[in-house]
Amino acid sequence: MSINTDMAVRVTAITQVAESVKRFRFERLDGKPFPVFPGGAHVVVAWKDGGMIRRNPYSLMSAPGDTSAYEISVLRVEKSRGGSAFLHEKVKLGDTLSLSQPVDLFPIDQRGRKHIFMAGGIGITPFMAMMDQLSKLNQNFELHYAVRTRTHGAYWQELTERYGAHRVKIYCDAEKLFIPTEPLLGAQPLGTHLYVCGPGGMIDGVLGTARKLGWPEENLHSERFLAPPPGAPFTVKLTRSNKTVEVAEHQSILEAVEAAGVDAPFMCRGGACGQCETNVTACDGEILHHDHYLPQADKASGKKIMICVSRIKGKEITLDL
Amino acid sequence: MLVNGIKSRPVYTGLTIDPNAGRHLFALEGEGPQALFDQVQQVGAGFLASAQILYVPTTAAPKDHAAKIAALKPDDLWLAPTIAVLLNRFRNELSRATMRTRIYVAGTEGFIGQVMRETLDFGVDHKSIRNEHRGSEARRVQCVHCKGITEDVKTSPYACTHCGLNLLVRDHYSRRLAAFQGVSIEAEEPGTAPPPEELFR
Ligand SMILES: Cc1cc2nc3c(=O)[nH]c(=O)nc-3n(C[C@H](O)[C@H](O)[C@H](O)COP(=O)(O)OP(=O)(O)OC[C@H]3O[C@@H](n4cnc5c(N)ncnc54)[C@H](O)[C@@H]3O)c2cc1C
Numbered sequence A: 001m002s003i004n005t006d007m008a009v010r011v012t013a014i015t016q017v018a019e020s021v022k023r024f025r026f027e028r029l030d031g032k033p034f035p036v037f038p039g040g041a042h043v044v045v046a047w048k049d050g051g052m053i054r055r056n057p058y059s060l061m062s063a064p065g066d067t068s069a070y071e072i073s074v075l076r077v078e079k080s081r082g083g084s085a086f087l088h089e090k091v092k093l094g095d096t097l098s099l100s101q102p103v104d105l106f107p108i109d110q111r112g113r114k115h116i117f118m119a120g121g122i123g124i125t126p127f128m129a130m131m132d133q134l135s136k137l138n139q140n141f142e143l144h145y146a147v148r149t150r151t152h153g154a155y156w157q158e159l160t161e162r163y164g165a166h167r168v169k170i171y172c173d174a175e176k177l178f179i180p181t182e183p184l185l186g187a188q189p190l191g192t193h194l195y196v197c198g199p200g201g202m203i204d205g206v207l208g209t210a211r212k213l214g215w216p217e218e219n220l221h222s223e224r225f226l227a228p229p230p231g232a233p234f235t236v237k238l239t240r241s242n243k244t245v246e247v248a249e250h251q252s253i254l255e256a257v258e259a260a261g262v263d264a265p266f267m268c269r270g271g272a273c274g275q276c277e278t279n280v281t282a283c284d285g286e287i288l289h290h291d292h293y294l295p296q297a298d299k300a301s302g303k304k305i306m307i308c309v310s311r312i313k314g315k316e317i318t319l320d321l
Numbered sequence B: 001m002l003v004n005g006i007k008s009r010p011v012y013t014g015l016t017i018d019p020n021a022g023r024h025l026f027a028l029e030g031e032g033p034q035a036l037f038d039q040v041q042q043v044g045a046g047f048l049a050s051a052q053i054l055y056v057p058t059t060a061a062p063k064d065h066a067a068k069i070a071a072l073k074p075d076d077l078w079l080a081p082t083i084a085v086l087l088n089r090f091r092n093e094l095s096r097a098t099m100r101t102r103i104y105v106a107g108t109e110g111f112i113g114q115v116m117r118e119t120l121d122f123g124v125d126h127k128s129i130r131n132e133h134r135g136s137e138a139r140r141v142q143c144v145h146c147k148g149i150t151e152d153v154k155t156s157p158y159a160c161t162h163c164g165l166n167l168l169v170r171d172h173y174s175r176r177l178a179a180f181q182g183v184s185i186e187a188e189e190p191g192t193a194p195p196p197e198e199l200f201r
């Protein structure tokens, strides 16, 4: 980012909350309060790992009004390139990291008369903050939360106790219990908003069912925890900074240009916000668009790329950067 | 005389039937049923089996629209004597509606605006409401000075029915009030208003 508004923080608590899920609590080094954030917002967490800087987005799951600390919950991804593995295995109490200002790409629609949250696995995190916010405003909401096993699922007990079994429903794969999406979405009163966060397949399934039932697009909201997918290495030429950068198998273009000392704009690092949109001057191969931002026509034109998640199948791409 | 090209001017995107909706709720006024008949021409009458139609035939409209709707045998047809009565019933229907209900409005701008406003109050986005302007171009205008609303405004300027000021009709539209804005045309120098021009037929 060109304007550095990052906040230096210290890790003040680490809690194992479920199998493979840890919660991290951060407090500011300068002792100042954090900004109040809207439920659903995330921060980009940055830290040094050997010679490189890692930056991963994580949803804030603490209470939005609590300015004394920010909390995130991280799933240790099995085939991690190192990001979530590092947070789980290397980060200790007292370590310092850096957080971006909160970014909200998954806001609550305040006009809604009822809010339905559907979470799969670690997708529960943004809803923790959203539910805290709505319950304080005395608003009508329900959570439908699918977990693999009771030991893998984070926070389901705590949430059931806090909001009651009438508002929090748990579905456990291992017990052959699944979210009854169709009957559930078929019976919601007018003015209900639906929010989905979880694995890609789950999001597509739920949104597909809602559309088939006639839910208007305006009431459907989702967030994908998209990570830059790996792929064959290639070369990026940067016309404005006059540099040539190699993108490795497990690197995104954004990560590669940052490592080369070029300041490229970003916000979500997950292909959703549009900040990192970059013009393509030339490309000798095919652009593999992985984002959820560019309209189909722009993707087809081959003139634009979201460098946080997309890569190319080919040797070289030239960017206006 | 009219001030136009203002962004808040509503656009009406047409009454296209949503084939996925489980229930179709129509609020129609005056010539509004013509938009419904056009849809029946285009997509067939199948959707009418799950359609509920609230209709207020205004005096300006030929009387046979109601009979023509009835002949299409919608699941439910209800005729209202006035817009206010229709809105009352419409609110009741909204409180019973589910997310499978698609809402359609057709008629004059003033009518569409009032139905839209009721719907927005139920947490529905204005883009989710299918609407089509049919019938008179006359506007529902609010005087920005005395806040009085005048229905059926056909000219600009027009004399406010509440405070009598000569008002210029702007394209500036308020969703909350479901009305256009009228501003005094002779605020600087009373008595200099140009003659009314018939703009909205
Ligand atoms: C807006 C947003 C909010 C998010 N919020 C959260 C949150 O609250 N909690 C949370 O845990 N995560 C969250 N994420 C996801 C998070 O940012 C990281 O993507 C996640 O922690 C994985 O990081 P990683 O560095 O371990 O994985 P990466 O190494 O970046 O790997 C990402 C994915 O790529 C695949 N992959 C990597 N290397 C290989 C390889 N060699 N072969 C095959 N596949 C490979 C893995 O399957 C993995 O799923 C969020 C993401 C976004 C965009």
Ligand code: FES
Residues within 6 Å of the ligand: A265, A266, A267, A268, A269, A270, A271, A272, A273, A274, A275, A276, A277, A291, A293, A306, A307, A308, A309
């Ligand atoms: S940084 Fe948000 S789309 Fe790339």
